[in-house]
Amino acid sequence: RTDGDRLWTALMDLAKLGATPKGGVNRQALTDLDRQARDLFIEWCRAEGCSVRIDVIGNIFARRQGRDPDRPAVLAGSHIDTQPTGGKYDGCFGVLAGLEVIRTLNQHGVETRAPIEVVAWTNEEGCRFPPCMMGSGVFTGQLGLEAMLARTDDEGVTVGDALDAIGYRGRDAIATSEIEAYFEAHIEQGPILEDTGNTIGVVIGALGQKWFDLTLTGVEAHAGPTPMALRKDALMGAAEMALAVNRIANARQPHGRGTVGSMKLHPGSRNVIPGQVTMSVDLRHLEPEALDAMVEELDAAVDEISARHGLTAELTPTADFAPEHFDETCVSAVREASRQLACSCMDIVSGAGHDAIFVGRVAPSAMIFVPCENGISHNESENATPEDLHSGCNVLLHAMLKIAEI
C-alpha cells in the first residue's frame, strides 16, 4: 500500500506554488511558477534515485530502473500546469500518485522487472498556449513540434521562448517505444462517481470531441423603430442553435454531449437588435459514427435555422479529437487492482480530454478516476478527499505492478 499521508503532503506542498486566496491554484504552463513546480518535482524524483530526462517540448520523465533495464517502462503521470482559476488536484494528482508509487517501492525495497517511470506532461490545460494536451500531443506525434513551439500567448510570447525562459527546453529524445504501458490517475471532473457512491472509476475510454465556432450574421438595428417583421435578429438564430446543440446531444444518451459555452452578441447593447452573434459549439461522443452523425445534424440545423431567420452562417471547426477506447489489458489491470483492494468501482468513460488519450494512440494506456466534490474542476473550489486520492494511488500502484512484474 502507498502512504496516503505522504501523497497528501506532496499535493499540499505543490499547491503552495501559485496558491490563490480562494484555496485554488493559478500556475499556468511555462510561467515561473510552473518552473518552480517542475524544479520541486524533479528534486523529489532525484531524492528517490530516479534519473530525469526532459524532452524538446519540456515533458519531464523520471525513471526508477527495473531489473530488466532494456524493457520498456511502465509509465504513470499527468500534468502540473493549472487553469488560471484551477484547483489542487487536476493533473497534480496523477503526477504525484506516480511519485508516491516510486516512494512506496523504494520504502519497501521492491524491485520491478520493467522500469517504473513518472511523467509530467507540458501544458495540458492549454489556457495560456492553446491547444490543450500540447506536451503529450508532441511526444506522440499527434501535434507538430515546430508548430507548437511557435504558438503564442496573449502577450505574443512563443512556447519556444517560454521554454527557454524557464530552462525547460530539453534535449532528450525519448521514443514512444520506451513505454510498455501508461496509467493516468485523475479526478473525474464530473459527478458520476459521487452520484453512484463509487471510489474508483475504471476508465474504459474517452469521448471524441469536435469543436466549432459559429458566426451568425443578420442586421443590427434599433430595437424600437424596427418592426418585428423587418428584423434579421442574429440572436434568434443563435438561441435556436443553442437549443439544437442540446437536442442533438440529448438524443444520443448516455454518451452524447453538446455544449454552447461561449456566446458573444454584437454590438451587445440593450436597445440594439444583435446584428451578429459568435458562439462556440462542443460536441462529444464515444462512438465515431455517432459523433459524425451529430456533426451532420449540426450542419443541417445551421442551414435550416439561419435560412429561416434570414441570417448568414459560418461554421468553422476548431478542434477534433477522435474517441479513444483504452487498452483492454491496462483497463483490466485497473479493474482487478480495484477489486483486490476492495475499492468500490465502476466502468466509466472520460468526458474530458486527457494526456492518456494521446498516449493511448502509441502505447497501451488506461486511466483511474477518483471522485471530486460535486464534480467540480477548473475551479478554485475543486475538492477531493485524502481517502479517495489514497485509494486511487493504491490502485495505480497495483495496476502498474501487474504490468511491470515484481
Place this chain on the structure above:
Amino acid sequence: RTDGDRLWTALMDLAKLGATPKGGVNRQALTDLDRQARDLFIEWCRAEGCSVRIDVIGNIFARRQGRDPDRPAVLAGSHIDTQPTGGKYDGCFGVLAGLEVIRTLNQHGVETRAPIEVVAWTNEEGCRFPPCMMGSGVFTGQLGLEAMLARTDDEGVTVGDALDAIGYRGRDAIATSEIEAYFEAHIEQGPILEDTGNTIGVVIGALGQKWFDLTLTGVEAHAGPTPMALRKDALMGAAEMALAVNRIANARQPHGRGTVGSMKLHPGSRNVIPGQVTMSVDLRHLEPEALDAMVEELDAAVDEISARHGLTAELTPTADFAPEHFDETCVSAVREASRQLACSCMDIVSGAGHDAIFVGRVAPSAMIFVPCENGISHNESENATPEDLHSGCNVLLHAMLKIAEI
C-alpha cells in the same frame, strides 16, 4: 421655405466636432467636444439675435422674441450629443432645423405673435451617463435634478462635475408654462418611411418601453464529464427566454416590440457549461394595457422556463416609459403642413424614445420624422438625404407658424 443648403452646411459644420474616420460622430454628452458643439450652436443663435438661457441641467434655450413677448413660446429642438459610434443627423437635425426656422424668419423679416425658441436638450443619448433623455426629463420634472447631477460615467465623473467642467451648469429657471407647443424633427431611425416611399412621418405617438435585466443561474460545470441529464445549463433557459421575448412581441403587431440586445455568459468558456447568464429585455407597445400584458407574459415565461431547466431567475426592471399619444392640434399642424407643402406623408409611431415624449407630458407636442437610409441610426453609417432633411425642415417651419401665428 427654409434654405436647404444652409441647413445642410450647418449639419456638416456641426458634424466636424467629433467626426470619426468612418464618417460618423463621437460627441458624447458633457465632453469637451459637446462643449465645442454647444458653443458653436450658441454663437449661431446669438448671430440671429436670439437671447440664450441655460438651465440647471445644461439645456440650452435660444429665443427669438414674438410680438407678444408674454405669450408662451413655440419651441423646436432635440439634442446635439451623440452615441460613441453615432451619426451626423440623430438629434442634430432637430436642433439645426429649429435654428434654420429662425434664420428663415429673420431672412424674410417675418414676425410671429408667439416667441419662437430652439432648445438643445442635455444628454439625450444616455450612453456616457444613463439614463437617456436626461435633460428633458429633468426639465419636465420626470427625473429628479439631484439624482441626475449625481449620476456617474465609467470613470466616476458626476454629471454635476462634468457640467461644471464644460461651463454649462446654468442658472436660468425656465418654467414649463413658457412652452405653448413643442415640435421635434428627427430621423426616423427605422425603415418604415423608406419602405413605403414617404418623405414625412407624422408622429402620432411613441411606444411605451419597459426594460429589464434578467439573470438566470444554474450550475457551471465541465462540458465533457457532465452528463446532459445532470446539467443545469443557464444558457438553455436564456435561449428559450430570447425566443419567448420575440414571440410575446410578435403576437402583438403592428405595435409590439421585444428585443434581447445583450446577453453575457459566465464563465463564457467553450468547454464549460454556462452557470449564469445575464441578459437584457426591452419590451415596447403603444397601448399601456398591451405593454402590461406583455410584461405579464414575460413574468410567466421566466417562471416556467427557469423552473423547467432547474434555474433560479431574477428579473429587475431598469427603465419604464409610458406610451405617449401626441397632442392632436400639434399632430394636425404637422400633417397639414406636409400636405400644403405637397410632401408625401403618413402617420407613424415612434419606436424610440425622444425628448418630445417627456415634453409631451407638460406641453402640447409632436414630432416630424424624415427617412434615414436603411433605417440605420446609432451607427457611423447613419445617412439621410439633403432633400428629405430640407422637406422636414419646411414642415417644421409651417407647423410652428400655425401655432405661433404670423
